[in-house]
Amino acid sequence: MSTQEYDYIIAGAGSAGCAVAYRLIENGAGSVLLLEAGEKDSSMFHKIPATVVKVFQQKSWPYMTLPQKHANNRSMLIAQGKVLGGGSSVNGMIYIRGQHQDYDDWKEKWGCEGWGYEDVLPFFRKAEANESLGDRYHGEEGPVPVGENRFRHPLTQACIRACAQMGLPYTNDFNGATQEGAGFYQTTIHKGERASTSQTYLKRVAGNPKLTVLTHALVHRVDIDGKRASGVTYSIKGGAPITAKARKEVIVSSGTFGSAKILMLSGIGPKEHLESVGVKTKLDLPVGKNFHDHLHMSLNATINEDISLFQEDKGISAVKHMLQWQMFRSGLMTSNILEGGAFVDSEGVGRPDIQLHFLPLLDNFDNTPGEKPEAEAHGVSIKVGHLRSKSRGEVRLKSSDPNELVEIDANFLSKPEDLENQIRAVQTGLKVLEMPSLKRIVKRVIEPDNIAIDDKQGLEAFVRENIKTVYHPGGTCKLGTSTEDSVVDLQLRVHGVDNLRVVDMSICPQVPSGNTNAVAMMIGERGADLILQAQ
Template sequence: MAKASTHYDFIVIGAGAAGCLTAGRLVRDHGARVLLVEAGARDRNPLIHMPAGFVKLLTNRDYMTFHRSAEHAHLDGRQPSIPQGKVLGGGSSVNAMVYIRGQARDYDDWVSITGDESLNYRRLLPHFIRLEGNSTFNNAAHGINGPLKVSDGANLSDVSRAFVLAAQQTGLRFNADFNSGTQMGAGFYQTTTYRGRRCSGVDAFLAPVMGDPRLEIRTGTTVTRIVIEGNVARGIEVQSGSQREQIFGGQVILTAGALVTPKLLMLSGIGAAGELARLDIPVKADLPGVGENLQDHHEVPVVAFCKGRYGYFNQDRGWNQIRNGLQYLAFHNGPVASNAVEAGAFFNPDDASGAPSIQVFCLPTVYLDPDVTSTRATYGFTLNSCVMRPKSRGRVSLPTADPAATPIVYPNYLHHPDDLRLSIAGMRRAARIMRAGPLESMVEQIVLPDERALSDASVESDEALAEHCRRTVKTVYHPAGTARMGRDNDPMAVLHSDMTVRGIEGLRVFDTSSWPTIISGNTVATTYAVADRGVSRMMGETMPEEARKRDIESADPLLTYAT
């Protein structure tokens, strides 16, 4: 096996949101020599940069890895797919771009689990602020000068506008900003876009240093294991085509995502000793929490057909496609500038005044997935109900010691009865919204699930909706928690709260694997903030003064909730 002649200060594994930020910051702010390794290709496909293009990328195996889960007996034997981005930028290049930070209580949970007060929302807020370049809000809750561009959607469909009005008719207040005090209510999502163009981790953090000789990016390169000598991580083994190579560096940082990071840890001898021995992998650190604690947001659809030509059906065909393409090129708006998930709502079916437990995504299209539904393509829309703080826990494991083998993913959706109960409650609220305000005049028929079950509170109806959930539940592409932080006396903790791997020197995890629990909402904003915290802790940085000042001066209830 060849050995690289170049020695790097840092080796970053995985060029998703966390990896792009980590590599970019280390080069730009610390002058470090960094190798960033990505299994996928460069982000040259124009569809990546057009917000609406992600819909066509989610099924493209050139840019996605399809992690098939094990059979779920409680889901009638289904094996829900969990696709993840495999391209420079990772999920930040193929996601729906929704910018949500979660709730203060999410981060309070992290403090309770780790004992580290620096993980509360007030202490993480400066990281959110310094990264954010918001073109709409300029207040204590938001940053305006950061590299990650955040803006209002460049196009709002008739369905999205009607949804927000209809949701208010059901008792939800209008919320102009889901990130500045409370999530509760209905409104329009902000997105990681600027002038109708996606702002990925590549755009925000790699582009400014792309020409710097201290940064080397290797795409199309798969890491097969971390090289560990004694209890010290020295480098990595990689494969590109038929070529295998060992590369060495001062620190190794895992940012490969919550499905691949535990795989690489286990292949490198870090995991449950018994499981590693079964696969004949020499044990470097007996950490039984590796691969456990898998959490993922899951959603179930409520689908309606429309009486008229509402939504985005047929907008990518014929004359519509030509017109919309020209509009986008000329003005950076129109349907091509839509992220499809333009509007949404947060609510709590158990306590109208409590913290939200359900997130609804409004899609101005009929949801089509041959693995999930049998609906036809026509004018209509979908309201997806998502449980934000699921109690079900899954796992990631290795079938063999072969690095080329796909890990076995068992997300365990709906295993906890509260997750099923909340999913049903979310669907019922979605149906109420469909039959309220301006949406009522648009809807011809609710076709999925059975409308009678949605309006009837009987035991039979509950079971009918439960069966719909089991048949249609799917990922929201947010896996987390599989190499989590924890207290030093926590036997299932993989990381210390500074994100270093327990028992191994020179190895850190900065991606969503590190999260003790999943946050309430889309995950990319927190992915950036947590990785930024990781870099700051590793490099001994202090809180940026502007962010500190804005934080202290804020009187916003969310910002002062966790102290």
């Protein structure tokens, strides 16, 4: 077994891990080893925004839940990026931070002092280079370009107009003073290309002799000597184990599933569970608990005009779009497809609780594989979902083998209010489809098929059969002050272990309201700042 030594070791080169690596190198904090289980993001399809479905399907960990008893015993796909840049290299590129109250809830409801909205806002701004917004909510000089889509599909525009007709205000900033409204999402797309954390943060320090980036590197465990994290053991492409020593800190940034798995394989987790899979317990902490995710359903409607994206990826159309992108970085291929959306306060309480995504084709690409046939018509989809699940599940090891994926007991819809909230989300989407700008082009709503907007029983059946994840998992290494219900302290240090932090979406007490890539980058920025302060 060979041995290496660095000042810092980061397990996971996703949205948070890349941010941490960049800030440590930029500030001259020492040598950094960045380990990524996936491959390099060198494929052209990582650069093309519109090929999001292709890269997502091919460059992700194929996580599946156990059968969900509250969702007709269906297993659900919760794929997560397995490539340099992590989720930012395979996601829909939507830039959403969540609501002010989400972070104030972290502070006030879960006791996470120092993590309120005004505490985290500087780190959102630090990450961002916004091309068009410059008030107190936005940054202009960060590593990550955030801006407007240059391609806007007429069906997306029709959906946004429908929301206005329903009474929602139009907005060009879901990340400012308020989240409520409908409009085009800002995205992490720059000059027609995906701006992942690999192509932004890491690219800025590419070639720096203090940074070593290894791909195909699977972390087996964090090595712990007494009460101190001394390094990690990993392997490259299934080869012999390699030990890397950390002089200063080990930072685990492998995501909600990967970080929980690494900690548990290291002997940090629920004692009874670890012993059941043959892992000796070093610290009894609630790793894997508090798991939750955003859920949604796709409302699909056929249309009476052949203007959707159906068949645009075939034949002459595909060639034309690709040539336009290659020659001019313009046209359909620069679109993230999910170009627009809305946040709706469905209960009239002054805080949005439902998110809509607009899709200019019939959506079935993120269903569980084999669950539904391919769409065979022009259409439009409104993806609807409630933003703050109360149900909690658990992530566990299947065995002590680091090559094996974790077991995900998601427990979706186990709280009755979650079901009620998702039914209301479907009703909200159906109202949008009834507005004039969509009513005149919709031929027939096919999902849900022939279910009236006030048919609670029918809508409940639809929800249970069609609900799926939005790939925004969080919570398994929860932030907090008590070892009874949290894994990391308010500086992201694992309780009871020196020189070990978790820095990614797994720390969220409650996943913020909306898409999560911006949140992961903020956590990376905040984590890096905490590490630098501790030097």
